[in-house]
Amino acid sequence: MRKRTPRTKLHLQPLQLSSPMETTRMHKMPKLIVPLLALSSTLLLSGGVLAAEDKKPEAATPPAAQPVPAPFTIPDPVAVVNGKTISKAAFDQYVQQLRGRTKVDSAEASKSLVDQLVLEELLVQEADKQKLADDAQIKQQLAMVQRSLLASSVIRRMLSESAPSEDAVKKEYETAIAAMKGKEYKASHILVDSEDKAKEIIAELKKGGNFAELAKAKSSDSSKDNGGDLGWFTPSMMVPPFAQAVAKMEKGKYTEQPVQTSFGWHVILLEDSRDATPPSLDELKPQIQQMLQSRMVNDYLEKLKSGAKIEVKEIQVSEAPKPAPAPAAVVEPKKEEKK
Template sequence: MTIRLARPSLALLLGLGLLAGCQVQTDNAKTSSASTASSASASPTVATVNGEVITQADLEAYRKMRAGQMPNVNLSNKALVEELVDMRLLEQAAVKEGMADKPQVKAQVEQSRANILIQALLRDKFGSQKYSDAELKKQYDQLAAQASQREYKASHILLKTEAEAKKVIEQLNKGANFAELAKKDSIAPSAPKGGELGWFTAQTMVAPFSQAVEKLKKGEYTKTPVHTRFGWHVILLQDTRKTNPPPFDQVKSRIRAMLTQQAIQKYVQDLRDKAKIKIDTPAPAANTTGTTPPAVSTASGK
């Protein structure tokens, strides 16, 4: 049973990791002495780099991030602090070289800050969301009913013309072997396998093909050629089966994640409904010069 989330981009926000231990700065990466003193008083100092403090809280956040990136590598406190020192030195060098004043870098820093704030907000509001087994089972039953469908196992012989297809059907009517005819006459990629397509659902095939298969009984082939954009088909239905969804316990965690995603989506929609939103035409990207930009659109609320 496949569970689809409404907005993958929002689901992705739940999984955003803390960005590589770099301290996000919003004032063009200049650290004031007041903020440094405040950080030091809030958490013990583990290192000082050119007057800038690295605290125990910085170390713990970095340790967590590194554990997520490399769960099988266990670094000592000393090694982690040394990495933080190197990173702080590189950060200071970047500021000295004017990297923080570059428009593109400013935008990336602001985006990083936004991602971390969004992650913190969603974790605070939805990270401890609880659902009873009854709620999860109710959702499971609805999804299971939708997921349960019939699958077909069939073979086909694809030909260029209707006349050729009719000739194949005449041979089948006289007792010819379907697989042998497919290997000899079919122009489909499945010809070397005797025309076998394996198991599929009606939704995965073009409409004329699916409709013809659904009308067949097990062991029957189409008595008239079936026309699709690929050519003319003669189809043999080998078997059918009904798919069963996986057990409830196997997908419970995915259903919980889906319900949480739905709650996030509702929260975002509520924010949109209360907001005044105006979307202007963005400038064309550098590699899309000459393309027609999207039309100006405005939105208020929804």
């Protein structure tokens, strides 16, 4: 029966330093050590929302050309709040943090971000008035943010100076597609809950029964509505007994003996087969680059560890306290009846 995975798709994990790195049919990575800190604003302020009426056009018309935003210039400073300037450099850094989440392609969008920076500055000035920077807990949190930022900056700088070469990407691609070569099959099946029922269906097929009609009438699988059609699949997408049976079949034939899997008993019809077509280099290139970067990060961290003197203190585990004994039941003495 089908395992729910896409056809001939290579699964390469993106750069992610908080979990073990794995790649399908490729090299497994050791668990990474330092989590990358994604730079993001701690102030989430809602902006205005433009509403538009949803009207159905009477006839199909070509989409109207989008207006080109007028050219604009960001001043320096972008604002002054109670005598404190907010520089254009600070604005540019803020835009960099929000890249991918918002567009700053117009004067209106830029003004919205400046307004957010102004509100953030007001809150920072209020924090200064309250001397929150002297709070012990906040000091500790700021120190943790600084550590994470410095650590992630080292990783980003290393990656920017050592990008994976085209030859390395091509070599990894060739390794990946070598593991993907094989056959794809197009088949239908009828699933029942006993061997006897499957044998009865095979007997009906031998008498000239229509496979699709029998599937609609007797199969317990959801594919019965399509006459048992499973579409195209690779052996890795099916449980082993099913895949092994299909690989031995001839095109246009059905299994003359029921095939048992954990789902039940199958009668299978092989409709067609073809050579599997792997994804192109361009399709896999972004995933391969991420995988190679992950490997580079792991190698870099292992190099740092091997050149450092590290002493990890043993964590002391205390014995769990024993539960207190349950209090004894108090039995009240029986009162003597007066005669």
